[in-house]
Amino acid sequence: MTVPNATISSQLMLSQTLAASLEAIINKVLSLESVNGSLEKLGQKTLTLVLAELGFPLSFTVTSSIGGNDKMLLVNSLTEGVDCTINTSIKTLRELQAKQQLTELIKQDKLDVTGDIKVAQQFASFAENIDIDWQSELAKHIGDVATHQLMKLSKKLSTKLNFARKQIQADASEYIVHEQRLVVTRNQIEEFNQSVNDVNLQAVELEARIAKLNKK
Amino acid sequence: MATFLLFSLSELTMSATDHNQSTDTTQTSADKTTHFGYKTIDKEDKVSMVAGVFHSVAKQYDIMNDLMSFGIHRLWKRFTIDASGVRPGNKVLDLAGGTGDLTAKFSQLVGKQGNVVLADINSSMLNVGRDKLRDKGLVQNIDYVQANAQYLPFEDNTFDIVTIAFGLRNVTDKDMALRSIYRVLKPGGRLLVLEFSKPEHELINKAYDFYSFNILPKMGELVAKDGDSYQYLAESIRMHPDQETLKTMLDNAGFEQTSFKNLTGGVVALHKGYKF
Numbered sequence: 001m002t003v004p005n006a007t008i009s010s011q012l013m014l015s016q017t018l019a020a021s022l023e024a025i026i027n028k029v030l031s032l033e034s035v036n037g038s039l040e041k042l043g044q045k046t047l048t049l050v051l052a053e054l055g056f057p058l059s060f061t062v063t064s065s066i067g068g069n070d071k072m073l074l075v076n077s078l079t080e081g082v083d084c085t086i087n088t089s090i091k092t093l094r095e096l097q098a099k100q101q102l103t104e105l106i107k108q109d110k111l112d113v114t115g116d117i118k119v120a121q122q123f124a125s126f127a128e129n130i131d132i133d134w135q136s137e138l139a140k141h142i143g144d145v146a147t148h149q150l151m152k153l154s155k156k157l158s159t160k161l162n163f164a165r166k167q168i169q170a171d172a173s174e175y176i177v178h179e180q181r182l183v184v185t186r187n188q189i190e191e192f193n194q195s196v197n198d199v200n201l202q203a204v205e206l207e208a209r210i211a212k213l214n215k216k
Numbered sequence: 217m218a219t220f221l222l223f224s225l226s227e228l229t230m231s232a233t234d235h236n237q238s239t240d241t242t243q244t245s246a247d248k249t250t251h252f253g254y255k256t257i258d259k260e261d262k263v264s265m266v267a268g269v270f271h272s273v274a275k276q277y278d279i280m281n282d283l284m285s286f287g288i289h290r291l292w293k294r295f296t297i298d299a300s301g302v303r304p305g306n307k308v309l310d311l312a313g314g315t316g317d318l319t320a321k322f323s324q325l326v327g328k329q330g331n332v333v334l335a336d337i338n339s340s341m342l343n344v345g346r347d348k349l350r351d352k353g354l355v356q357n358i359d360y361v362q363a364n365a366q367y368l369p370f371e372d373n374t375f376d377i378v379t380i381a382f383g384l385r386n387v388t389d390k391d392m393a394l395r396s397i398y399r400v401l402k403p404g405g406r407l408l409v410l411e412f413s414k415p416e417h418e419l420i421n422k423a424y425d426f427y428s429f430n431i432l433p434k435m436g437e438l439v440a441k442d443g444d445s446y447q448y449l450a451e452s453i454r455m456h457p458d459q460e461t462l463k464t465m466l467d468n469a470g471f472e473q474t475s476f477k478n479l480t481g482g483v484v485a486l487h488k489g490y491k492f
């Protein structure tokens with residue numbers, strides 16, 4: 001049996017899986033945060049992201065319960081009838097949170113925008129406005145005391161992990177640079193560069209002296 | 217493997233509401249008997265049997281779909297939405313729409329200027345779908361129509377998109393239904409048929425059979441308290457045309473640029489065709 005245009009991605013429905021997960025997460029966030037105001041202007045507008053790392057587009061449509069006020073985001077892979085399309089990479093996307101960043105990134109050729117740029121700016125502004133107090137959200141589910149203990153524990157763990165990370169980094173550096181001598185330090189490179197410059201200078205001086213003697 | 221047996225009872229109940237519409241059956245030359253899955257029975261018996269199936273599992277419809285498919289039916293439906301090219305302002309017909317999964321998404325995507333018609337031959341399923349969608353706050357741009365796919369009660373060139381998900385296999389005269397759909401589509405409109413199909417590989421096919429005939433009825437017995445209905449479902453799926461045959465049927469009905477995409481190894485296929 002032939003399978004026209006079949007791809008692994010479509011067979012596994014990766015885009016649909018990712019879209020469903022993103023949609024659930026984003027709408028959960030929307031339910032926690034009063035960001036509906038910033039979504040007001042985006043009613044029924046669609047922004048499509050074409051990320052270099054993914055083999056499919058992701059479209060975000062702001063919609064509301066018809067007749068209701070609550071805004072929600074629908075995520076899918078529709079590419080027809082979109083208001084704005086951004087071609088970029090995940091790395092650049094992280095920087096795309098402020099309106100001014102958008103223009104800057106376009107200038108740097110890190111992203112390509114087609115369609116209504118205002119839609120992209122409004123989406124960027126919406127992303128920028130999201131600021132959720134996770135601690136109080138958690139407290140609603142497990143209580144103040146448990147949340148406090150959990151946050152304390154996570155802070156402690158974070159400090160220890162941070163310390164461990166630095167320690168491992170230092171040990172690894174020591175092993176590679178001094179014990180195995182696989183790489184050189186920055187100082188050694190600078191010292192080497194300086195020596196090369198000195199030799200170069202001496203060679204130039206010597207060349208000048210030879211030229212002077214030849215003239216005589 | 218558990219994805220195989222999504223149960224579209226809304227269509228399964230066709231014969232329960234219309235004596236002329238047996239579900240996925242093939243009528244015998246005697247014209248007095250018909251198939252109920254693999255069994256040959258009197259047509260009159262089938263009406264009550266299918267109605268019984270529906271009444272038995274209707275309340276568990278969505279739960280069973282999720283359970284039997286491990287939720288993958290939601291991805292199949294998302295795939296259908298993605299392939300629809302729906303835009304704000306479009307008019308969409310969700311044929312055999314059942315409990316309105318596709319309608320819910322379409323309703324949000326077409327917006328206030330658009331319109332979605334959730335059509336099903338069975339009024340009970342329409343009621344279930346309407347209640348569900350109203351609970352979600354989807355009220356203003358959805359119409360509910362009790363309609364037979366073979367005789368769609370709409371004017372010519374009405375819809376931008378027509379979808380029929382897990383419904384076509386239960387229509388008695390599929391060719392007639394496809395012609396009827398073609399008629400109501402606008403020029404430039406597209407039809408999407410999401411339906412169980414033939415797995416591409418023998419290994420999947422065997423696993424599919426094992427699941428369908430051994431696990432599914434037990435699951436139905438346990439959850440919906442009705443193993444026989446799910447045995448029937450498994451049998452009905454086997455009688456549906458394979459991918460190439462259905463594509464040819466779309467061609468014959470007048471659709472152009474017809475194509476299909478296999479999903480989950482061909483357990484389900486999405487057929488697409490345009491009216492120009």
